[in-house]
Amino acid sequence: xxxxxSLLGGFxxxxxxINLLWLLxxxxxxxxxxVLPGLGSAMAVALLLPVTFALDPTGAFxxxxxxxxxxxxxxxxxxxxxxxxxxxxxxATTFEGHRMARDxxxxxxxxxxxxxxxxxxxxxxxxxxxLAPYLATVASLxxxxxxxxxxxxxxxxxxxxxxxxxxxxxxxxxLGLLITLVGIDQASGAQRFTMGAPALFDGISIIVVTLGLLxxxxxxxxGSRIRRExxxxxxxxxxxxxxxxxxxxxxxxxxxxxxxxxxxxxxGVIPVGGSEVPTFLAYGTEKRLAQRRRDPDFGTRGAIQGxxxxxxxxxxxxxxxxxxxxxxxxxxxxxxAMMLAAFQQYGMQPGPLLFERSADLVWPLIASLFxxxxxxxxxxxxxxxxxAKLLVIPRHYLxxxxxxxxxxxxxxxxxxxxxxxxxxxxxxxxxxxxxxxxPLAPVxxxxxxxxxxxxxxxxxxxxxxxxxxxLVGSPITVVLYAVMAAAVAxxxxxxxxxxxxxxxQRVGAR
Amino acid sequence: MRRRIPLILFSAASAAVFGLAAVDASGGGAGATPRTALxxxxxxxPGGGWDAFAREAQQVIRDEGxxxxxxxxxxxxxxxxxxxxxVAQMGDRHDIMLVTGTxxxxxxxxxxxxxxxxxxxxIARIADDYAVLVVPADSPYETLDDxxxxxxxxxxxxxxxxxxxxxxxxxxxxLAGAEVGIDPRDVNYxxxxxxxxxxxxxxxxxxxxxxxxxxxxxxxxxxxxxxxxxxxxxxxxxGLGIPTFREAGVDVAMSNWRGLxxxxxxxxxTRAELIAIVEEMQASDAWRATLDRNNWTxxxxxxxxxxxxxxxxxTRIETIIEELGL
Numbered sequence: 001x002x003x004x005x006s007l008l009g010g011f012x013x014x015x016x017x018i019n020l021l022w023l024l025x026x027x028x029x030x031x032x033x034x035v036l037p038g039l040g041s042a043m044a045v046a047l048l049l050p051v052t053f054a055l056d057p058t059g060a061f062x063x064x065x066x067x068x069x070x071x072x073x074x075x076x077x078x079x080x081x082x083x084x085x086x087x088x089x090x091x092a093t094t095f096e097g098h099r100m101a102r103d104x105x106x107x108x109x110x111x112x113x114x115x116x117x118x119x120x121x122x123x124x125x126x127x128x129x130x131l132a133p134y135l136a137t138v139a140s141l142x143x144x145x146x147x148x149x150x151x152x153x154x155x156x157x158x159x160x161x162x163x164x165x166x167x168x169x170x171x172x173x174x175l176g177l178l179i180t181l182v183g184i185d186q187a188s189g190a191q192r193f194t195m196g197a198p199a200l201f202d203g204i205s206i207i208v209v210t211l212g213l214l215x216x217x218x219x220x221x222x223g224s225r226i227r228r229e230x231x232x233x234x235x236x237x238x239x240x241x242x243x244x245x246x247x248x249x250x251x252x253x254x255x256x257x258x259x260x261x262x263x264x265x266x267x268g269v270i271p272v273g274g275s276e277v278p279t280f281l282a283y284g285t286e287k288r289l290a291q292r293r294r295d296p297d298f299g300t301r302g303a304i305q306g307x308x309x310x311x312x313x314x315x316x317x318x319x320x321x322x323x324x325x326x327x328x329x330x331x332x333x334x335x336x337a338m339m340l341a342a343f344q345q346y347g348m349q350p351g352p353l354l355f356e357r358s359a360d361l362v363w364p365l366i367a368s369l370f371x372x373x374x375x376x377x378x379x380x381x382x383x384x385x386x387x388a389k390l391l392v393i394p395r396h397y398l399x400x401x402x403x404x405x406x407x408x409x410x411x412x413x414x415x416x417x418x419x420x421x422x423x424x425x426x427x428x429x430x431x432x433x434x435x436x437x438x439p440l441a442p443v444x445x446x447x448x449x450x451x452x453x454x455x456x457x458x459x460x461x462x463x464x465x466x467x468x469x470x471l472v473g474s475p476i477t478v479v480l481y482a483v484m485a486a487a488v489a490x491x492x493x494x495x496x497x498x499x500x501x502x503x504x505q506r507v508g509a510r
Numbered sequence: 511m512r513r514r515i516p517l518i519l520f521s522a523a524s525a526a527v528f529g530l531a532a533v534d535a536s537g538g539g540a541g542a543t544p545r546t547a548l549x550x551x552x553x554x555x556p557g558g559g560w561d562a563f564a565r566e567a568q569q570v571i572r573d574e575g576x577x578x579x580x581x582x583x584x585x586x587x588x589x590x591x592x593x594x595x596x597v598a599q600m601g602d603r604h605d606i607m608l609v610t611g612t613x614x615x616x617x618x619x620x621x622x623x624x625x626x627x628x629x630x631x632x633i634a635r636i637a638d639d640y641a642v643l644v645v646p647a648d649s650p651y652e653t654l655d656d657x658x659x660x661x662x663x664x665x666x667x668x669x670x671x672x673x674x675x676x677x678x679x680x681x682x683x684x685l686a687g688a689e690v691g692i693d694p695r696d697v698n699y700x701x702x703x704x705x706x707x708x709x710x711x712x713x714x715x716x717x718x719x720x721x722x723x724x725x726x727x728x729x730x731x732x733x734x735x736x737x738x739x740x741x742x743x744x745x746x747x748x749g750l751g752i753p754t755f756r757e758a759g760v761d762v763a764m765s766n767w768r769g770l771x772x773x774x775x776x777x778x779x780t781r782a783e784l785i786a787i788v789e790e791m792q793a794s795d796a797w798r799a800t801l802d803r804n805n806w807t808x809x810x811x812x813x814x815x816x817x818x819x820x821x822x823x824x825t826r827i828e829t830i831i832e833e834l835g836l
Contacts, residue, residue, distance in 0.1 A: 042555070046561070046565070046582075046584070139710055139713060139714070140710075140713040140714045140715075141714065142710075142714055143711070143714040143715065143716035144711075144716055184588070186674065186675070186701050186703070187700075187701060188675075189620060189675040189676065198587070198588050198591055198592055198595060198621060198624050199587065199588075199592060201587060201588030201589075201591070201592075201621070202586070202587045202588055328709075328710075329706075329709070329729055329730075337704075337706070341561075341562045341565075344803065344804070349728075349729060351728075351729030351730065351733075352729055352730065352732075352733040352735065353729055353732060353733060414584075414585065414586055414587060414592075415583075415585060416587075416592075459700050459716070462669060462698060462700055463669040463698075463700060463716060463717055465666045465667060465698070
C-alpha cells in the first residue's frame with residue numbers, strides 16, 4: 001500500500017491551485033491540437049517546451065500530462081463530426097462515430113467517446129500505479145517473433161471487416177499494403193517505389209492516407225454527385241441530441257468500454273505501432289459481436305459500441321504507455337519520446353531507477369494524470385453538444401472547411417507540398433473506391449499492420465538466419481497462433497452451418 | 511446568433527493551423543540580422559535526437575541573449591536529407607541554421623542523389639556522444655574479447671541490434687567487424703528505428719548484442735539489466751567504467767557529433783555573426799549544464815576547421831558505407 005500513500009502525497013501537490021490552472025490550460029491546449037488533423041500531441045509538447053521552462057518541474061509535468069491525454073480526447077472529435085480523424089489512434093473510432101453523427105446522434109457519439117477515453121485512461125493509470133514494477137517483465141517477453149504473431153493475430157481478428165465481399169475487401173487490403181511499401185526499406189536500405197524523390201524516402205504518412213481517403217475522398221464524391229441529389233443546400237445531419245448516455249445505452253456501451261480497455265492495457269507497454277493495433281482489435285471485436293447479435297445499426301446508422309470500444313482501447317494504451325515511459329524509459333509513441341526529452345530537460349531520467357530517484361516528481365505527475373482525465377471529461381461532455389452544432393452549418397460551407405482543415409493539417413506534418421499532391425491523389429482513389437463500393441477500412445488497417453508484420457517477420461528471420469521455427473519458438477507465439485486457428489475454425493464452422501441452414505430454408509420455402 | 515458559435519470556433523481552429531503552418535514562411539523579413547531573429551531547422555520529427563539538440567540550443571541562445579527570437583522548425587525525413595535539401599536551396603538567407611551530424615552524412619551517402627553538405631556553409635561542430643556495445647545481462651559474454659571470439663566463429667548467428675541503417679550504430683558495427691576480420695557484408699545487423707527499441711530488444715533477448723547511444727542504455731546498465739562491453743570514444747572515458755573499443759583491443763573509434771550549417775551563399779559577415787552566436791552559446795554556463803545533463807562531450811570546432819572536418823568525415827563514412835554494401 002506504499003503506492004497509495006505516495007499517490008495521495010502526489011494528489012496534495014497536484015491539487016494546489018496554480019497546478020490546477022496548468023492542468024486546465026494543458027487540457028484545453030491538448031484538446032485543441034488533438035482536434036486538428038496533422039497536429040498531434042507530440043507537436044503540442046514540442047511547441048510548449050520553451051513555455052514550460054518558466055515553470056517549476058512539477059507544474060511543467062502536470063501541464064504535459066494534461067496535454068498528453070487532451071490530444072487523445074480531441075482527436076476523435078473531428079473524426080466523428082467531419083470524418084477527419086485528428087490522429088491515427090482515432091481512425092477506428094471514426095468509422096462508427098461518423099455514422100452516428102450522420103444519423104443525428106453526433107452529441108451522443110462525442111459523449112460516448114469522451115466517457116470511453118475517461119474509463120480507458122483511468123483504468124490504465126490505476127494499473128500503472130500498482131503494476132509499474134511488473135511492466136518491465138511484459139516488455140521483455142516480446143521479441144520480433146511475438147510481434148509478428150501479434151500482427152498476424154490482429155489481421156485475422158479484424159478480417160470480419162473484410163468479409164462482406166471477399167474480392168472487394170482483398171482489393172482494398174492490397175491497396176493499403178501497396179501504399180505502405182513506398183519508402184526506404186528499413187531492413188536493407190533499398191528504395192521501394194520512391195521514384196528517387198527524397199520526400200518519399202520515409203514513406204507516405206498514415207495521416208495523409210486517412211485524410212485523403214476519408215475526408216478529401218468524401219468531399220470529392222459528394223461534389224461529383226451534387227446535381228443528382230434533390231437538396232443542394234441542406235446540412236449533413238441534424239445536430240443536437242444529448243451527449244449523456246441513458247440506461248439502455250449504458251448497458252450497451254459499458255461492456256464495450258471494458259472490452260476496449262482490456263485490449264488497450266497490454267499494448268501500451270510494448271512498443272508496437274502505438275495505439276492503432278488495439279483500437280482496430282477493439283473495433284473488430286465489436287463488429288464481430290454486432291454480427292452475432294444481428295445488430296442492424298452497426299455499419300449503417302452507427303452503433304454506440306463501435307465508438308465505445310476503440311476509444312477506451314486508445315486511451316488505455318496511452319495510460320500504460322505513460323507507465324512504460326516512466327518505469328522503463330521506453331518511449332512507445334512520438335509524444336512519449338517528446339516527453340522523455342522534456343523529463344530529461346528537468347533532470348528526471350525515466351527508467352528503472354525513476355521511482356527511487358525522483359519520487360517527488362513522479363507521484364504528482366501520476367496524480368495529475370488522474371486529475372487531467374477528470375477535467376477533460378468535465379470539459380468534453382458539455383462541449384459535445386456545442387461541437388455537434390458544427391453539423392448545422394450548410395453542407396457546402398462545411399465541406400469547404402473540411403478541405404481546408406485537411407490540407408493545412410497535412411502541410412503542418414512536414415511542410416511538404418508533395419504531401420498535398422498525395423492527399424489529392426489519394427482523395428481521387430477514395431472517390432473511385434466509393435463509386436465501386438470498395439470498403440475503405442481495410443486500406444487503413446493494411447497500412448498500419450502491414451509494415452509492422454513485414455519488419456518484424458524479417459527481423460525474426462534475420463536473427464534466426466532464416467530458420468522459420470523461431471516464429472513458433474515461444475509460449476506467447478504458440479498461444480496466439482492457437483487462438484487464431486481456433487477463431488478461424490469456429491467462424492468457418494459457423495459459416496458452413498449458416499450456409500446449410502439458409503439452403504435448407506430455401507428448400508423448405510419451395 | 512447561436513448558430514454562429516460553431517462557425518466561429520471552426521474558423522478559429524483553422525486560423526490556428528494556418529498560423530502554425532506558416533511558421534517557416536515567416537522570419538524572412540529584410541533588414542533583420544541573426545541577432546534579432548534566428549531559425550534552427552531540426553531535420554527530424556519532434557522527439558528525435560536532432561530535435562532535442564535544436565531545442566536545447568534554442569533555449570540557451572535565447573537565455574544568453576545571443577539572439578532575441580529563436581524558433582525551431584521541424585523538417586523530418588530521410589535521415590535529415592529532406593531538411594538538408596531545403597536549406598541547401600535557400601541561397602543567401604542569413605537567419606537560418608540547420609542541425610546536422612553523423613547520421614546525415616550517412617544518409618547523404620546512402621541516398622546517392624540530392625544535396626550534399628558541400629552545398630552548405632559550415633558553421634560549427636558543437637558536441638559529441640558515443641555509441642556503446644551492450645549485451646543482455648544473462649549473455650555468456652563478459653568482455654569484448656568473449657563477444658569477438660563468438661562473433662568471428664559465427665558472424666551470421668550473432669545478430670547485432672542497432673539504430674537505422676547508415677547511422678553511427680551501423681557504422682560502428684561494420685567497422686568493428688572489419689577490424690576483427692569479418693566481412694562487413696556478413697555482419698547480421700538488425701535495424702530498429704531508434705534507441706528505445708534497441709533497449710527493448712536487449713531486454714527481450716532478441717539479438718546477441720546491441721549498439722546505440724550511451725544515454726539510451728545508461729539506466730539499464732546501472733540496474734544490471736544489460737552489460738556494456740565497449741564504447742566508441744577516441745579517448746578513455748574516465749568515471750564511466752566502460753572501456754573504449756581501442757582499450758579493449760579493437761581499433762575502432764567514432765563519435766556521434768552534432769553541429770550547425772547555414773545556407774550556401776551567405777556573406778562572410780553573416781557567417782562570422784552566426785559563428786559568434788554559436789560561440790557565445792557554447793561559452794555559457796547554461797550550455798555546460800546542458801552538456802552535463804545530456805552526457806554530451808564538448809567538441810567545438812568552428813568555421814573552416816569544421817569545413818575540413820566535414821570533408822574528411824564524409825569521405826570516411828562514404829567508404830564505410832560502401833564496404834557495408836549499402
